[in-house]
Amino acid sequence: MEELGIQLFIILTSGLSILLIAWALFVKFRENNFESDFPKQFLTNSVPNLRASLLIILSLLIVITLTTIFKNRSINELFTNENLLLIVPIVLSFIIVYFVEPLSRK
């Protein structure tokens, strides 16, 4: 698939997404307007068991993904774009569930 330019495409779309997030942050900081972020409520807030099980599942997922990716691979192949498309969302969801949710409850 590499010869069909898919890697370039992934880099392009991910780069644009990061730029968009950075721009959103910039706009929010400039106007000092975080109203839409604070009242954001996740459903998992109301169900503590669900949150705990989510944390367990996510940490297991991180371990499994990392071991499957490490297996039979050299370090150069570890951070290919395809792997990053899987690792980044999983790690970020873990961060959201673990750190951000308790903040949003206040």
Place this chain on the structure above:
Amino acid sequence: MIATSTNLVPMALTITLIVFYLISLGVIDKFFRYSRSENNRTLYKSYTITNILKISINKTSLFSLIISLLRFNSILYLMISILLGNLFGSDIKIYEIIFILTYLLLSEFLVFLKTKKKSEINEVSMFIMIMILTLVCIGVTKESLNIGISTKVEWLGVNVFLSGWEIFNIPFLLIPIIYILVFSYTRLLESYRQINIKTADRLFDFLSEGFLYIYLVTLFIKTVFGGLEDLSLTGYDFVLPYFKIINLTIKFLIISIVVRLLIRFMPTQNNKKRSKNINLTVALLLVINMCFVLYVRNLH
């Protein structure tokens, strides 16, 4: 392969195809809409382009935006890889059950992180369960983890038209497949309506749902609806990528129209006891059907 000589031609063709499919989904929805009442019309009347221009970053929650963008990127990769693999390449990795399920589970998990109602959680978990079961059923009947391999229909001759359509071996699989496609199309229409809220994450949600629907249709065309080479248009078979594109487009449009009509004519009332009985019967018939196919295959 004429078009694979440069990198840009396949990619440009695929992106054009995706835009065409998204537009055609909108057109199909416009023609086969259920209700023409005034109330419904006002919901759809707000035009997409003006709504996109009115999107406000200040109204958008950063968490939602990040989750939507992650989902958008992974589904985009999934869809582009299956379209490129189908039309121009020969990579078998994209049909591995594990590969497909990893990305689908990830995308549904990101949807789950954004849900606010318990009914939505039930829908997401139901969708994922049926998706896993359907893929496993296809894998079992094909006796392979790679569900993209072509098999022949046991009760049709080798060179007969439609002899590569796995769905004729296991007709009961049509019910979960229809459920998956109807669910995905309904969610696409719902997310289209939610662009009205004018937050950036809703726009990316809408695009992700569209890509997911296109991906699922392409996947099912490749695995159970005969692949991309069976409709023989005489005289054009030698230009392989273009022939495949025509083939895929015809099948995609037919399936989309059928799915849209099903959404229109399906009963909206849900009787839980009755649906439980139906589900059990379908599951039982599916298992019997699969055992029969496996038995016949292993006879040869």
